[in-house]
Amino acid sequence: MLTIGKLGEAAGVKVPTIRYYEQIGLLPEAERSAGNQRLYGRKAMERLAFIRHARDLGFTLEAIRDLLSLSDRPDQSCAAADAIARAQLAEIESRLARLTALKAELERMVVQCAGGKIADCRVIEVLGDHSLCATDHRYPESEVPS
């Protein structure tokens, strides 16, 4: 049995985070030693590793909660797990597309900064004027106030 510190070290999760996961019900309440310290066995370790891995993949704690409750019922269809993973994949693909566009715009900004004065700085200028950039702008010219 491991104390919370050892578990955290082993799983690459900080101690307060483990206590937090217990608090919100992602981890079951741990056994306690005579001196009231939490003790963890292999099952807790595996559950924590599952959580950490899913977090690394960008799943929200809510999604992880769902996945964990699915994995507790191994005889059910895995369609739900598949759906959660697919949703996560779609989410990541959309973030990826967005970030790629942002990167392009930032690169343009940075390249165009000639190292002069603020008044001529493309970074400031581009940020201040939607029409200078390629990304969606949400208000028509007509609505710009006087």
Place this chain on the structure above:
Amino acid sequence: MLTIGKLGEAAGVKVPTIRYYEQIGLLPEAERSAGNQRLYGRKAMERLAFIRHARDLGFTLEAIRDLLSLSDRPDQSCAAADAIARAQLAEIESRLARLTALKAELERMVVQCAGGKIADCRVIEVLGDHSLCATDHRYPESEVPS
């Protein structure tokens, strides 16, 4: 002069967000009408557009605060603005790389889910076992508890 609702609509920023920006000092305190309602002119609109655009590009409010104070001193060198933008670019590049790796792993997981039972589900399995994935795993086998 625009009321807060019109300004928000025009700039694509929600009303409580505008009040929040004022509260934390990103926007100056707005003029008020006789009935104590906020009124905004073109300068406020431009400042808000600047903030929204920078937020869209992923800059933190802190970075935006810095950029705004730079843009208030147009005679200074733009090296600082350039540095902020470059840092943001580096940050985005790193997130991009990470997301690309995650996407690959999620795709593998999803493809391998044969549509059977949870017990055989690759999604659950891969999440539960670090050794089945390609990403960094932070604890050596020797530290896995009994």
Place this chain on the structure above:
DNA sequence: CCTAATGTCTCTAGCAACTATAGCTTCAAG
């Protein structure tokens, strides 16, 4: 065996960047 240094305990508050709610007042349209 005692002490000092860690480690753990609970509880509370804080972080970013908003979002939502409650209970008002003010404004614009009919």
Place this chain on the structure above:
DNA sequence: CTTGAAGCTATAGTTGCTAGAGACATTAGG
């Protein structure tokens, strides 16, 4: 003149932790 939308303030909630305070537990060294 009334009604409904939009505004006001103030407070609390969100997600996923992280940091502190002050008290108890455990362990390593002398």
